[in-house]
Each structure stands twice: as structure tokens, then as C-alpha cells.
Amino acid sequence: MNKTSILNNKCTFFVVLLLLLLANWFVPYLLVNSELNKLSPVSSYSYTCKIASSSSLAVFRVHVPVQSLAEKVHHSLCQDSVLAKQYGSVETYWGGSLAEQIEFLAKGIADIILSKDNVMEAMMAESTQNYMPLIGYPSYTAFFISAREKPRLEKAYFLDKTIGLVDYPTSRSAHILPKQVFKQLDIDLSALNIVYAGSHSALRELLSKGEVDIIASYWQEQDQQKFSENYITPIADNVSGSKWYIKMADENTDLACALQSSISAVVNNVQSSYFDKLQHYWQCNIAPYGFVEGYDNEG
Structure with a gap:
């Protein structure tokens, strides 16, 4: 050869x-x-309702991080007359893991989802799955909050404290940012006594009962009824708020406006000053209505 x-x-x-x-x-x-x-969708937690007035087989899927909010939103959407014209049932999932949010976004499973700008941008969900902002929460400052003293951003200070955080890793003020502080202070998380709660309100209950020494959260006006503003220490300023995103493959403006109204009503009933300045992205009170970048129905 x-x-x-x-x-x-x-x-x-x-x-x-x-x-x-x-x-x-x-x-x-x-x-x-x-x-x-x-x-x-991979999730252990969900609510389901069948809309009695509808003969549609289509399922409307919702994803939020917190059970308490999921329950309120689910109850409202199951009674929404506009949604009933287009869907036969509602499935509402809750869970705070980033992996779960990514799955719902990457596959376009959620018809509406509460998420962060950075997650949406990383997944390119607006361009690949046609997600558009519906309602936006205002930016805020994240704090360490104590009941008896002003928290100090020192390594030794945290080592003998019981610290309350929320148990969903996508929360910036009550999970991501405080853990970043601990890392900057060269604190091993395993050396800390951390108690996890299911929501920001549950964190406040733990603090008021003395079951934790410090919590990480935002500060709201009604917190002054139980705690002192002298006993809060900022972690980060101008933290971007979450947004409700709707999947808009079609120009379904009736549904977008109905959801904007329905979810805003649920959120406003939480009675928190944090929700006083909701950003509405759909101009629904003037016909023909539609998506308006930066439009604020609250004035």
C-alpha cells in the first residue's frame, strides 16, 4: 500500500x-x-380551578415565588370574567427556586409570571417567548432589621445572632443581598444560625416574637408600629423591584388589561406602602389601549 x-x-x-x-x-x-x-412543569406546589362558565380546554398557568401571594392571585383569576372567555382552568404554581423559574420561562410554560429583570434578561425571555411587562414594583432599599439594636456590618456581630431570611433564593432583599454581605465579611454560612421563613411577613412575625435577632427585608411604613427605624441598617440601595410578565404571542389586550386590573387589586389589598406606586405597563383606560413603555396608570 x-x-x-x-x-x-x-x-x-x-x-x-x-x-x-x-x-x-x-x-x-x-x-x-x-x-x-x-x-x-416541575413543581411540588400548585392550585388548580376549573372555570364553571367556560367550555374551553385551554389552561392558564401562573407562577409566583410565595404561597400566600399565589393563593390570593389564584382565587382572583379563577373568578375573572375576561379570562373565563378564553380559558377553561387556571393552574397557579409557587416556588422560589431559580431553577424552577428558569424552567417556566425557558419553555414558555407560564402565561404570567412574577420575576426579576435580570432573570428575564439572562433567559432572553422577552424575545424568545414573547414575555412583556404587565405590572412593575418600585425600586427599594434592602435592610437588616433588628428589634433591639442597630445591626452592625461586622463579622463578629453576626456570629452569635439568629438571622431570619426567606427560603426562596430569588428574593434579593431577604436572601441574595444578605448572603452577599456575609460573603464580603468572610463569614462561612455554615457558621451562622439562619432561620428561613416563607415570606417577608413571616420574617416580621419571627422578629416580633423574639425567635430571631435580625431579619433581612425592605422597610415599610407600617413597620414602625412594631419596630424602630433606628434599628435598621441598609444593605443595598435602589434595588430593582420585581415585575409581573405576561406571555403575549398574540395581541390579547383584553386579557392583558383584565390581568393588570385583577392582580393590582390583589397586590393593593396587601396593605403595604411598598405597593403604593405600582407601575402599570398597559394603558387600559383609553381606547384603543395597549402596551406603553414606561406608562404609569397611577399618575
Whole structure:
């Protein structure tokens, strides 16, 4: 066998090997992605209702981080007359893990979802899954809050304290930012006594009962009834608020405006000064209505 034949055989061998390697990677990729949107959402927690007045088989899916908010929103949407014209049932999921949010966004499972700008941008969910902002919460300052003294941003200060955080990792003020402070202070989390709660209101209950020494949260006007403004220490300023995003593959403005009204009513009933300046992204009180960048119905 001459050198040319040997060289050709070697080239053929490497080409075949390369094709096999590509097939081994690409075929499973295609199979997985072809089934991606057929999968049910991964969540252990959900509410479901059947809309009695509707004959539609379509399911409207909601995702929020907190159970208490999920329950209130679910109850409201199950009675929404506009939603009932287009959907036959509502499924509301709650869970604070980032992985769960990513799944709902990447697959476009959620018809409406409460999330952060940075998560939406990282997932490119607005361009790939047609998510658009519906309602925005105002920016705020995150604090460490104590009942008896002003918290100090010192390593030794935290080591003998019981600290209250929320148990959903997407919360910036009550999970991400305080843990960033601990890291900056060179504190190993395993050395801290951390108690996790299901919501910001649950954190305040723990603090008022003396079950924790410090909590991480935002400060609201009614907090002065139980705590002292002298005993708060800022963690970060101008923290961007969350937004409700609606999946708008069609120009379904009736639904967008109905949801904006319904969810705003639920949020306003929470009776927190934090929600006094909600940003509304749909101009629904003037026909023809639609999405308006930066529009604020609250004036």
C-alpha cells in the first residue's frame, strides 16, 4: 500500500469518527428539545380551578415565588370574567427556586409570571417567548432589621445572632443581598444560625416574637408600629423591584388589561406602602389601549 492510500484511509477514518461523535451529541439534543414543550412543569406546589362558565380546554398557568401571594392571585383569576372567555382552568404554581423559574420561562410554560429583570434578561425571555411587562414594583432599599439594636456590618456581630431570611433564593432583599454581605465579611454560612421563613411577613412575625435577632427585608411604613427605624441598617440601595410578565404571542389586550386590573387589586389589598406606586405597563383606560413603555396608570 502506497503512502497516498494510507493517508486517504486515515482521513476517511477521522471523518467517520468525527461524524459519529457529532451524531452522538446532536441526535439526543434534537430528541430532548422535541419533547421539551410536552413536559409538565416541575413543581411540588400548585392550585388548580376549573372555570364553571367556560367550555374551553385551554389552561392558564401562573407562577409566583410565595404561597400566600399565589393563593390570593389564584382565587382572583379563577373568578375573572375576561379570562373565563378564553380559558377553561387556571393552574397557579409557587416556588422560589431559580431553577424552577428558569424552567417556566425557558419553555414558555407560564402565561404570567412574577420575576426579576435580570432573570428575564439572562433567559432572553422577552424575545424568545414573547414575555412583556404587565405590572412593575418600585425600586427599594434592602435592610437588616433588628428589634433591639442597630445591626452592625461586622463579622463578629453576626456570629452569635439568629438571622431570619426567606427560603426562596430569588428574593434579593431577604436572601441574595444578605448572603452577599456575609460573603464580603468572610463569614462561612455554615457558621451562622439562619432561620428561613416563607415570606417577608413571616420574617416580621419571627422578629416580633423574639425567635430571631435580625431579619433581612425592605422597610415599610407600617413597620414602625412594631419596630424602630433606628434599628435598621441598609444593605443595598435602589434595588430593582420585581415585575409581573405576561406571555403575549398574540395581541390579547383584553386579557392583558383584565390581568393588570385583577392582580393590582390583589397586590393593593396587601396593605403595604411598598405597593403604593405600582407601575402599570398597559394603558387600559383609553381606547384603543395597549402596551406603553414606561406608562404609569397611577399618575
